[in-house]
Each structure stands twice: as structure tokens, then as C-alpha cells.
Amino acid sequence: MFNHYSYEFYREPEFASEYELDRFGGRFGRFLKNYEVALFKSLLAEDGPVQSVLDVGTGTGKLAYAVATRDTVAFGMDASPEMVRQALQLRPEGHEGRVAFFVGDAHVLPFGDRSVDAVVSSRVLMHLVDWQKGLAEMCRVARRSVVFDVPPLRGFPALESLARRVLARFGAKTQAYRVFRVGQIRRSLQQNGYRLARVERSFVLPIAVHRKLGSPRLTVFVERLLGSLGLRRILGAPVTIHAVRED
Template sequence: MNKAVAGLVAHVGEPPDIETSSDGYASRFRGKVGEYLLGVQERGLFSLLEQPPVPPASTVLDVGGGHAQLAPPLACAGYRVTVAGSDASCGMRLARHDGAPAIDFVACDLLQMPFADRKFDVVTSVRLMAHIDDWPRLVAELCRVADKTVIIDFPVYSSVNALSLLTFPLKKRIEKNTRTYRSFFGGEVRKAFASHGFRQTREWRQFVLPMALHRALPKAALTQQAEGLMRKAGLTGLVGNPVLARFDRED
């Protein structure tokens, strides 16, 4: 079992997307800093969709997407979006989201979803895999229902992880309800997808500095400018976390 940032990932009965679909979780992304963090994630998502191109009107399943971080922008871009959540409550934020076209919501077991094989052109999932104990089973299910492409995020081990370890107590003080999470070696994730016929084709690394620092420091513009300089210098592409990765079916 991979180690989490603070010990091992806790074994809990409640599916992790119930927490990430809550108003309390959404409060972590309020204000200018939250807009910036989500903006980087959204830019990475659409960058991965551009090459090889996934045209608008393609069907997208966002697994664990009740947080409404991906589904509304995808729907606004013309994709036909369905969100799978572990409980009916996971669809509440989507129902209240203004300005986005209709998004279908299905409450189900995310490790055994009620969809046919290869039902959706693209399957996405963020803020989920790092909190799932049986993550290989999640990967298997994402691959099963994806016809062409899976895009997920996950934190990876790197030398910069030391910053995350050091700032985790600060993260807990700022966010109050933050959770431990699992980090991965890129190779083990690629191997899991390869066992289901998918190959990693692209990735987008998000931040060099831990997100807790972005939230904690008084001059947010300075950390954001630093991130921009590090991305231009190529440092983000080497050690950035978390990783958004695209996997394409090989057949």
C-alpha cells in the first residue's frame, strides 16, 4: 500500500466523493486563490482534450464529479456530460450550478457503475483516486466504461513532496476538514492502465508549490507569479503536483 502524506490513507466507510461534493469542501476554493487553483486545473484538462483532439459533442462521464469542478465547464464547451456520484447528495451542487447546460447525474457505486462497456467517449475523474483504498479497481472501472480516453489526477512522489509533508499541518489548520491522501509512482499508475489496454499519452502537472502555501501566504499574487515563472522554465513539467494524466485506448 502506498503511503499517504500523513501516515496511511484512513479506511473509512463513506465514499470520498461525498465529502468533495459538499459545500464545506467547495469553501476551500472560494476567493481569488481558489479561482486560480481551479483555473490551472481547468486549463490542464482542456489542454489534454486538445491533443489528440476530443471534439465537442463527445460524451463525457465525470466520475466522482459532484464537486462541479469539471462538469460545468465541460458542458459549457459543448460536451455531453454525465456525472456519477456515490450518493444522491453528490448531485446537489450540480443542481444549483448556474449558467451550465443540462448535466445528467447518476447515483451509483463508483467501483461498479451501471453503464455498458465503452459507453462514454471520455471518462474523467479528479479529487478521487488519491482517496480510494482499492484504486486499481477504480482504474479498471474507469477503463471499462471509456471508449477512447481516461483523464485522471493523482499526486506523485517527487523531491518536492517534502514540502507537502512539511506543510500538511498548515493545510489542516487552514482547511479544517482536509484529508490524508495517497501518493503514487507514475510507473505503477501507467502499469495499472496498461493492464486494461490504455497507454498514457500526455500529462499536465499543476503546481510546484503546495496548494496550502498558495492559500496561506498573504500575497497570493507573488506565489502565482512564481508558479508562472517555474512553468515557463520547465520546472513544473518535471516536479509539479498533482498530475493530470491522459490515457488512450490502444486498440
């Protein structure tokens, strides 16, 4: 059940090989990667140490490598064999953590119920054909917590999402994605025995604008300013969610 919009991009060798540089290259790219990794790790740490983590839609292994240590095993799974190949090649120098990458579909995770301590997933739910099925699977296999992000309905991603969907409808080759209301995520988590423990909103301005600015210091300054005006609480994106098992 691979996404007909996004998956076709990620299975292309050229697209996959450019992903890391395209997204996390340059000063702002490195800043973004560090920011996202730090955010996910801090939310994950709220429930104490973990021994096993599954990164669904791992891409180039951003989160899998970040959480894998000698004591914590990380599984990085992606639907695209090309992305898995990239993840394997991009092992950070000197990284000694226990990490395994493999190909698989987020809609049918090849793991038993409560078989890993936690599941993480960044920039993936928005691309799935059936996001509720994907989220249900993450909740099923996690023993303790699930940390993931989504583009919110409130904020700039909604406009971009709409534009891309329209373009895709007219046959343009673009990565269409969906946006979410926090309320619908909360309800879906409840149906799967989880409670929404924390919501973190990141950037008020679109990432594309920050990328153009090209200065992490300017990004921090501008976002702090907008945050102090209360705009991050309303418009911040993506929305990163920490969900914990209730039963």
C-alpha cells in the same frame, strides 16, 4: 466499497456544503478552479470533439459543468448524495449544457463498455479503496480517452500524505490519501488497453502555501520561476494524465 478515510467526510452535509467555498472560494480558489478546468479541457480536446463525458467523483460538478454543452452530454457521478445535492444546486447561472448527476461508486461504474467518449476524474483516484479497480473501470467505460490526476510520490504531497496516514492510524479525523509513481499508473493503463499519452505537472509549492499567499499573480510568478529552474518537471503536483485507448 466506499473509502473509509475520505468518503465519511463527503457524506456529511456540513462538509459537503462547505466544499465549494472551501476549495474554490476566494481569489486563489477561483484561480485554481479555472486552472484545473482549463487543463482538463485542453487534454480532453487533444482527441477532438466529444459527445459524452463521465466525471467520476464529480464533487460539486467542477468538470461536469465545464465540459457539458448543448452538443456534449456530461454525467457527474459521486458516491456522496450530499455532494450530488451540492452539484445540482451549484449549476452556473445561464449554463445550458446537458448534464446529469447521480450517486454511484467509482469501483463499479454503472455504464457499459465503451459507452462514453471520455472519462474525466479529478482528485479522486487518490481516495479510492482500490485505485486499480477504479482506473480499470474508467478505462472500460471510455471509448477513447481518460483524463485524471494523482498526487505524485515525488514532491510535497508525499510528505502530507505520510503525515495524514499516520494521523489517521492514530484515530485523527483527517482525509488520508495515497501518492503514485507515474510508472505504476503507466503499467496499470497498459493492462487496461491504454497508453499514457501525456503527463502534466502543475505546482511545485503545496497548494496550501499558494492559498496562504492568496495572490494568483504571485503564484504564477513563483511557479514560473521554479519551473524555469527545472523543478516543476521533478516536483510538480498534481500530475494530470491523458490516457488514450490503444485497441
